Amino acid sequence: MNHQYQDLILLFNETFFEQYNTRLVKGGDEPFYQPKNEHCSYHQIIFARGFYASAFHEIAHWCQAGKERRLLEDFGYWYIPDGRNEQQQKKFEQVEVIPQAIEWAFNVAAQKKFYVSSDNLDGFQGDTKGFKENVFEQVTIYLQQGFPPRAQQFMNALAQFYQTPMPLTLAHFIKQEE
Numbered sequence: 809m810n811h812q813y814q815d816l817i818l819l820f821n822e823t824f825f826e827q828y829n830t831r832l833v834k835g836g837d838e839p840f841y842q843p844k845n846e847h848c849s850y851h852q853i854i855f856a857r858g859f860y861a862s863a864f865h866e867i868a869h870w871c872q873a874g875k876e877r878r879l880l881e882d883f884g885y886w887y888i889p890d891g892r893n894e895q896q897q898k899k900f901e902q903v904e905v906i907p908q909a910i911e912w913a914f915n916v917a918a919q920k921k922f923y924v925s926s927d928n929l930d931g932f933q934g935d936t937k938g939f940k941e942n943v944f945e946q947v948t949i950y951l952q953q954g955f956p957p958r959a960q961q962f963m964n965a966l967a968q969f970y971q972t973p974m975p976l977t978l979a980h981f982i983k984q985e986e
Contacts, residue, residue: 809919813858815969820867823965824958825850830878832867834858839866841873841882851878860920861911868910871959901926901939909946910959916980917966947981 813834820832828851829844835854839862842852853870856862869883877883885903892900908924915922924940955963967974 809970811860811918811920813855813860813863816860816863816867819965819969820853820863820962823962828878828958830870832863841866841870841878843879843881861923861925864911864914864918865907865925867962868907868914868959871910871956871962872906897926901942905939905942905946908943909950910955912943912947912981912984913950913955913959913963913976914966916976916984917963917972917974918970919972922984944981948978951976951978951981 817832817834824830829849830851830853833852833854835856837856839856840854842848842854844851853863853866855866869885870878873883877885904925912922912924924936924943926936926939954960963976964974966972967976
């Protein structure tokens, strides 16, 4: 299957721009969320260098963020770059479980392989297997209780575009692990 970041931009903008005044934008080295301001009349989810995975990850954060957080740069989240120590990495992984579970669902809807990311190549390497299990556990919770509404809306758009049968089930995620 051919996965082009331009398709994600089109799908996201068609799905959300009118209702949320938010666009997905290809950026440079670092992803960033920029709420509208005096220089731009719309909110921007800026993903790194056209990387498909970066776009999914940033969209997942946007889908999780509440209305107030969507008015703050980078949703008001703290971020310590690559090189985190053990304590910082554990905190990072705790806050990343939910967006990575959403990101995994996006990948399944787009028929694309998902890889969890501890995003700390130059720092403490935690229990990546345990982290992935925590992300999977969050996926199972979402499958039982429902994904956040915007995440579900984008999953539906992806599934329609990539012709993925819906609704997603646990079998979709287990199959990816094989």
